[in-house]
Amino acid sequence: MKRKDFLKRIGLAGVGLGIPASEITLNKANAKEVNSCILIPAETSGPFPLDLSENTFYFRQDVREDRSGAPLNLKLKIKGTANCEPMPNVRVNIWHCDKDGNYSGYGTQTGQTYLRGYQMTNANGEADFLTVFPGWYPGRVCHIHFQVYVSSAYAAISQLTFDHDAVNAVYADNAALYTNGPDPKTPDTDNIFSDGYEYQLAALTPNTATGGYDAYLEVTVQGSGTVGIGHIEKETAKQLQLGQNFPNPFTNATTIPFSLSAASKVKLELWELTGKKAVVIDKGMLPAGNHNIDINLAAMGLPKNTFAYQLEIENSAGIFKDCKVMTAMQ
Template sequence: MERKDFLKGIGLAGAASFIPFSKVLAGSGNAGKPTACTLIPSETAGPFPLDLTANTTFFRQDVREDRQGVQLNLKLKVIGLNNCEAMPNLRVNIWHCDKDGIYSGYNNAQNPGSTTTTFLRGYQMTDANGEVNFVTIFPGWYSGRICHIHFQVFVSSVYAAVSQLSFDVAAKNAVYAANSALYTKGADPMTFNSDNIFSDGYALQMATLTPNSSTGGYDAYLEVTIQGAGTTGLASLEPETGGQFKLGQNYPNPYRGTTTIPFNLVNRSDVKLELFDLAGRKVGEIRRDNMAPGDQQIVVSTADNGMATGNYIYQLQVENSNGIYRQCKMMTAAQ
């Protein structure tokens, strides 16, 4: 199986092309003090977005490639507004400029770069805690915008929440000052009030910034509340399933040793379960041909598939006379 087929199961194939951004599931700006489980403000995707479905290398945690800069370990936690619970199995994209204020994938007067580059862009799926983790660099800044990171949470193949995050001004400029040999442009001259995105409110978009003695860089964290209810993540029937099956969450999750993946088939089908790590590498495959309609399950063993402790994506492929259909979810192998 090609990696592009794996990505289709996450709802990546063509999804970005028909997401109605007029219906993004996010709120409006709020300059007041944030409260628990408050809708993240909706922001523009900016002038430098890319359709991440066009290049499968974007499925990764480490998005740095050849970019120099202070290491930033970024964690986002996605929760549902309806019940303030974690939302697993959602795709989260991030993208931002490098230390000099340049975005990958663009070359124009505002962004003198290259259309063939892919640095500082990537996506992951939220785990059982609703969390995604990325390894990147602390972003620089460019004229007219305060330092920021774009992110997009795909609630399903139809809806997404788009927003941006930033950092405390003094803490951010301290990073630049302490690493002046790298960040040669110096302090960011913008304030939140002068920024055209954050001037109407930014309290809900301020990520924490904590020194990391192990990396010599920083850890950043932001809790992101979007429309929906946490516990189920992706709907049981997505467009990519074609109405042919429902894929459930593995149980137990997290698990030790073995876990069971439940699903329901509408028609008799050949079934393939594939396991991938967070770099998109295939680590295991289980086939079951001619499975009957109704409730079914497949048991996965960490030992049989050489799976170390960590998060993995499982994809169910269902093939029958109606076609081939796929869907993914995330599971966590514990020690």
């Protein structure tokens, strides 16, 4: 399995086949509370090529490349409106400008790929990124774009920002890097956030270990678990049902359950969240029915970490894939 094929499976396949992902159309004025969870307001996607099918290396935690700036550890926790519980195994994209207000891939930055990437949420519904604190540009306050891709039938696009005084404190404390100076706009005067940003205001705290900052935001989207099933998921479900590993999180050993509708060749791949394939387990031909694959990280020579696992099957109906995320506790 090529890296490109794997990355398509975790959310790009629908794009590659021309199946559009629907977006939340909720206006901030109409944001409603469901079981104490507030749907994240929808915003413009901004300068970002949403078709990532030809840019599969964006599956990464560290999106900095050659960009300088104050280090920023960004954590997004995704929850469902149905029960306010974490949503594992959904894809989260982020993209933002650099310290000077430039976006990769546009204008003079055509061909560049910095400060863009995506991850899959773990058992806690969390996706983590290492980036740099964004700058600002005329007309917009400091912000970060993100997309929560639940399935080929449903995705939510929004933006986050920070407390204005905290933003300018970052710029002042790192004045040699952020030469544009303080952000002249506030979220209240920004054309995106001026109608309200309560649920888009990320917490920002200094990180003494890195000399940078930690940011955190809880994002609520429609559903509970993976919802809004599209054509791709329906076709896969006719042939393959991949379960969540148990236990999860786990210490060293865990089991991945799955069932086959017909006899199939079966292969399991473990991928690090950096985008590196760690292990391939070829199970050969298996009969229809329920099956388990036992995973022992120590025996495989793998560290305790978070991995994406993908099951690929091949039978007379074609090739089908599904994937989820598992986490080994340190």
